[in-house]
Amino acid sequence: MENAALLNAIIQNAIDGIITIDGRGVIETINPAACSLFQYSPEEVIGKNVFYLMPPPDRGQHDEYIRRYQHTGVPHIIGIGREVIGLRKDGSTFPFRLAVSEVAFSGRKIYTGFIHDLSKQKEAEEQLRDYAAHLEELVEERTQSLKESVMALQNAKEEVSLSLEKEKELSQLKSRFVSMASHEFRTPLSAIQLSASLIDKYAQAFNSDNIAKHVGKIKNAVGNLTTILNDFLSLEKLEAGKVNPAFSTFDLVKLSEEITEEMQIIAKQNQHIIYQHTGKESVVNLDQNLLKNCIFNLIANAIKYSGENTFVEFNTEISDAGCTIMIKDNGIGIPEKDQKHLFEPFFRAHNTGNIPGTGLGLNIVERYTKLMNGYIEFKSVINQGTSFKISFNRL
Known part of the structure; x- marks a missing residue:
């Protein structure tokens, strides 16, 4: 009795549905899990043929299984892993895996169907x-x-x-x-x-x-x-990459004095170029031709954009930090809004008027300076003048 009670408790509390049928397919028992799956109470299905819980065409096939069993004595559905469709009370269907076991009980054969719901898996x-x-x-x-x-x-x-x-x-x-x-x-x-x-x-x-x-x-x-x-x-030549600096050692003061003498010839009436050098050293290691072109351009601009009876300051300095070259004028200056474009090719400030020029000079100066590992700075105030400084740090 105790074993029977234990077995009944297991069946009643099983997660999967369990249904037993006789040899004719009539339902004898159904556990709560199966009732929940098919939405029937035990009283509604016990005594009815199991095909009651099957939709077409499984219902018709089940009748064939029963006739074959009655004729041969071999149930078709014995085994594990057959997927079938169940029919709920509300007419909806759901998939489940059916496993059937044959059990001899009280001198007759009954069949137990174990029903595992596949709805969530599907x-x-x-x-x-x-x-x-x-x-x-x-x-x-x-x-x-x-x-x-x-x-x-x-x-x-x-x-x-x-x-x-x-x-x-x-x-x-x-x-x-x-x-x-x-x-x-x-x-x-x-x-x-x-x-x-x-x-x-x-x-x-x-x-x-x-x-x-x-x-x-x-x-x-x-x-x-x-x-x-x-x-x-x-x-x-710059655009084609044909300009390569040729560094050499030369006397910066001597070069600057020669440039001053040459540029003074083209200066305006009573316009004087004042050259001054600071420092005990006078020798630098740069590209002499490129540097000469830079200084020529800057002094030529100072002359061009300054009036008669003015001074152009030309200063060089060699110190422990490096070499600097300064050209300062008292000319027309550069408008503030134009200063950010000053080194762009073909750019000319809006206050140059009829003063001739290509707008290339300062672009060339900047690029030559960079080729020699230097940099150029400037300060300018409209109608007060402009100063340019080229610097080369000592390596």
């Missing part, structure tokens, strides 16, 4: 399939997007390559033109300069102010054109 599988399908769609979309991106990149690459090739051709064409123009223009300009000097010499006997005036204009025009050609040629 729902999870469905969600997994939906998620997998969604992932496949995303992968397909991403793959298509990637293909389009790769194709776009390939097209862009081809366009860029074509553009670079055209740019290279244009750059080479520009380089050849600038080089040709510089050399071709230099010859007639040299002839004009020489002729103007000869006219000036031969006209001295006539002591004519008008002749001297016009010869001076010719010389100034030739000088401006020569400067423009030199600026374009320097820019072309």
Whole structure:
């Protein structure tokens, strides 16, 4: 009795549904778990054929199983792992795994069906399939997007390559033109300069102010054109990467004195260049030609943008920290709004008016200075003047 009570307690409290049927398929017992699954009370199903809990076509197949069993004596559903569909009282269905055991009891055979609900498992599988399908769609979309991106990149690459090739051709064409123009223009300009000097010499006997005036204009025009050609040629070489600094040791003071003497010749009336050096040393290790070009440009600007009867201060200093070069004028100054663009190529401040220039000089100075591992600074106040300082730190 105790064992029977224990067995009954196990059946009544089992998580899975348990149903027993006789050889004709009539339900004899049903536990609470099975009642919950099928939504019936025991009284509603006991005594009824088990196909009552099956939807078509399983219901018809069950009748065939019973007839076959009655004829052969071998139940078709004995075993584990067969998935079937259950029919609830409300007409809804659910999947479950059915395991059937044959039990000999009181001289007859009964069959026990163990019912394991698969609803949550099937729902999870469905969600997994939906998620997998969604992932496949995303992968397909991403793959298509990637293909389009790769194709776009390939097209862009081809366009860029074509553009670079055209740019290279244009750059080479520009380089050849600038080089040709510089050399071709230099010859007639040299002839004009020489002729103007000869006219000036031969006209001295006539002591004519008008002749001297016009010869001076010719010389100034030739000088401006020569400067423009030199600026374009320097820019072309910088853009082509053809400028490589050649460092050497030279006397900075001697070079500065020579530059001062040369620039004084082109200074305006009563415009004086005052040179001063600070420090016991005078020797530096830089590219002499590049540095000379930088100083020439800065002093030429100081002369150009300052009036007559003014001073241009030209200072050099060599100390333990390094070398500095300062050029200061008392000219028109640079408007504050223009100062951030000052070193851009072809840029000229808005207050330059009719003063000739290409807007390349300061860009070339800055780039030459950087090539020599230096840096350039400036301060300017409108109508009060401008100062430029080139610095090279001692290595």
